[in-house]
Amino acid sequence: MAGRRTAVLISGSGSNLQALIDACEAGRCAAEMALVVSNRADAFGLERARRHGIAAEVVDHRGFASREAFEAALDAVLRQAGIELVCLAGFMRVLTSGFVEAWRDRLLNIHPSLLPAFPGLDTHARALRAGSRVHGCTVHLVRPTLDDGPILVQGVVPVLADDAVASLAARVLEVEHRCYPLALDLVARGAVRIDGDRVTLPRDARTLVLHPELADHAFQP
Ligand code: GRF
Numbered sequence: 001m002a003g004r005r006t007a008v009l010i011s012g013s014g015s016n017l018q019a020l021i022d023a024c025e026a027g028r029c030a031a032e033m034a035l036v037v038s039n040r041a042d043a044f045g046l047e048r049a050r051r052h053g054i055a056a057e058v059v060d061h062r063g064f065a066s067r068e069a070f071e072a073a074l075d076a077v078l079r080q081a082g083i084e085l086v087c088l089a090g091f092m093r094v095l096t097s098g099f100v101e102a103w104r105d106r107l108l109n110i111h112p113s114l115l116p117a118f119p120g121l122d123t124h125a126r127a128l129r130a131g132s133r134v135h136g137c138t139v140h141l142v143r144p145t146l147d148d149g150p151i152l153v154q155g156v157v158p159v160l161a162d163d164a165v166a167s168l169a170a171r172v173l174e175v176e177h178r179c180y181p182l183a184l185d186l187v188a189r190g191a192v193r194i195d196g197d198r199v200t201l202p203r204d205a206r207t208l209v210l211h212p213e214l215a216d217h218a219f220q221p
Contacts, residue, residue: 003024006083006085007087008020008037011091012040014089015177029185035077036057037077085107088109109139109141111147114154115147135159135168137176138179139151139152154209156208157175158217
């Protein structure tokens with residue numbers, strides 16, 4: 001059975017896009033990667049899409065007079081392609097509530113922190129400054145408030161004593177690549193019951209990814 005037609009919105013490298021493509025190709029995710037849209041023509045993720053025979057489009061925000069006009073064009077591209085689900089994966093444009101509500105409960109995002117800690121930018125530097133012992137990522141349904149919305153899957157990594165932003169970001173990215181396919185699979189399979197801003201998942205759903213190095217630093221009574 002073909003999976004739910006899914007678009008991935010990117011602005012850059014697209015390593016999460018790659019993880020989604022790989023999971024779908026391996027049959028680990030019940031979605032069909034149908035379209036990749038970037039707001040930047042130089043995003044490497046577009047090349048990843050082409051390599052896998054996935055339609056790729058550029059909708060450059062700079063060509064539009066307003067955020068609403070940009071989003072109308074984006075929305076048209078998605079609808080023309082018969083898209084059912086949309087994944088934001090390093091898409092560096094803030095979306096207005098108009099777009100978010102139009103795709104309500106069909107729009108997912110990955111954020112590089114354990115929400116509700118550290119919404120917004122520079123999450124790794126902020127986690128280091130705060131002295132957090134754990135850090136990670138969150139895949140959630142998108143609501144109009146930035147980096148807010150019902151949580152689907154989280155990935156947890158240890159913060160190590162000698163970490164810098166780059167080493168911590170790389171460790172978080174490892175769990176990001178595990179979390180996004182899990183979350184999209186749950187939504188695509190219809191396994192997520194959404195009731196306003198609460199989600200209910202099956203008891204046996206895998207919704208937590210632990211980085212292997214966590215165990216080395218944890219006290220387990
Ligand atoms: C990831 O850290 C993601 O959490 C954030 O932007 C980054 C995108 O990386 N939203 P990539 O383009 O998927 O490699």
